[in-house]
Amino acid sequence: MSSNFTDNWNRRRLLKAGASISFGAAASGLILPTMAAASTPTTGGRFRYAVVGAAISDSLDPAIYADIAPGIMGWQSRNNLVEIDAENRVVPELAETVVAMDGGKKWVLKLRKGVEFHNGKTFKSEDVIYTLGRHIGEKSTSAVKPFFESVTDMTADDDYTVVITLEAPNADFPYYLADYHLQIVPAGTTDFSDGMGTGAYVMDSFEPGIRCTGTRNPNYWKAGHGNFDEVECLAISDSTARVNALMTGEADAIMFVDTKVVDRLSNMNGMQVIEAESGTHMTLPMNVTAAPYDNNDVRLALKHAINREQLVETILRGHGTVANDHPIASTSPYFNDQLEQRQYDPEKAKFHLKKAGVDTLEVTLSSSDTILGYGNDVAVLVKESAAAADIGVTVQQEPADGYWSNVWQKKPWVQSYYLTRPTPDSIFSLAYRGGAAWNETFWGNDRFDTLLEQGRAEVDETLRKEIYSEMQTIVSNEGGSVIPFFASVLDAASDKVGTGKVSGLSNLDGGRAAERWWFSV
Secondary structure (H helix, E strand, C coil), X not given: CCCCCCHXXXXXXXXXXXXXXXXXXXXXXXXXXXXXXXXXXXXXXXXXXXXXXXXXCCCCCHHHXXXXXXXXXXXXXXXXXXEECCCCCEEECCEEEEEEEHHHCEEEEEECCCCECCCCCECCHHHHHHHHHCCCCCCCCCCCHHHHCCEEEEEEEECCEEXXXXXXXXXXXXXXXXXXXXXXXXXXCCCXXXXXXXXXXXXXXXXXXXXXXXXXXXXXXXXXXXXXXXXXXXXXXXXXXHHHHHHCCCCCEECCCCHHHHHHHHCCCCEEEEEECCCCEEEEEECCCCCCCCCHHHHHHHHHCCCHHHHHHXXXXXXEEECCCCCCCCCCCCCCCCCXXXXXXXXXXXXXXXXXXXXXXXXXXXXXXXXXXXXXXXXXXXXXXXXXXXXXXXXXECCCCCHHHHCCCCCCECCEEECCCCCHHHHHHHHCCCCCCCCCCCCCCHHHHHHHHHHHHCCCHHHHHHHHHHHHHHHHHHCCEECCEEECEEEEEECCEECCCCCCCCHHHHHCHHHHCEECC
């Protein structure tokens, strides 16, 4: 689980003591180890892997990635300043060290030397300032703009040193830099279609919503990575089609394996199922500015009308856990274990309907299998369980292509999902803060936003957990999303694919399979 970082404790003790913290090997207060290969990989072959969530409207502009699929395609040819490894630690990538000064109010990034973009341009500070600068300011359209709202200054001390100053201390700032929206591009880039980067593969072609191909970068700087001669990322939204592609040899690996076929694939010769604990979760966001969802009792009725245990047992087949209408999983050190777990209770749902002034309710839920591969199946069970609470749910199955541009944040009750985020602040800032670009319920709560600022700067772990616990309570009881479960990462691959230990941050080894994996035979 990506939010369970044991190194948090050391980092915050040092911040509280006012120490300078280095996230690299050259200074005291060591937090970030060097990324190491799980075993000795071999090189060669063409790696074909299938992803979910691509659309013909996709762009390779990292700032506006709408889903993980274009992010994965971007990672074929690009790097971040830091990355999250299989042990759920932040480790150096294009930044060799990330040092906290002034208790976490200032961050000094020492950049890796000798790295080139695929066009021969030398990677320098100007590229970092340009890339990060695209996420800052009123005119920014970046999905992760909230991560950078506290930045007051960003300068280059020299070609390989970037200094970022914040309004207030933020001990989590390095975690933001690993997000797929923060893939580094050359300074001045306005046309992102060639996927220009410093990554393991030089992009050969990009067909939005269809595929993305690349050839090994002969000058790749990261040892033991970028092991394939060629890579091909295939967009296959249909779950059955993905499994068929794997079984027929048209793909070497696939993401979002349907839990219905996990056991069958596990027992097939030549196949392997890849599972990792995860904070990935489905959401059923309601637009709280539109009736009837502007009434919190209606929202609470729907939260009580959904059978979470049935969804975990039937949809996930045990490969996950129930959620409590907030996005923090139980493996997080900040999980609120005092908040009573909401149960399936049709009578309580009816009680809240009556408080809202109605005896029955008719609503429409827009669903799609682009949501973790089983959105439509979830919607059917939601309809069945809600019926016992006198709530009629009409399921509107939406096309996978164009879902994020035509349905999400457009229709009043939809489905969505979020991959594991490394800290509570990162998911709360991204999707729950008032006015955030990905605030899919259009919900706002002044107390919540105040706590968000306090939690970001707080270095006392006890107080920080109290802050995040209250925020979970607010979201669960007043927020606009039904959050029924956390799903394990489930992928599958040919047994010829070598992986080592995989990250649970998201599917396909945190989205980095093309760079990290190899053919073992």
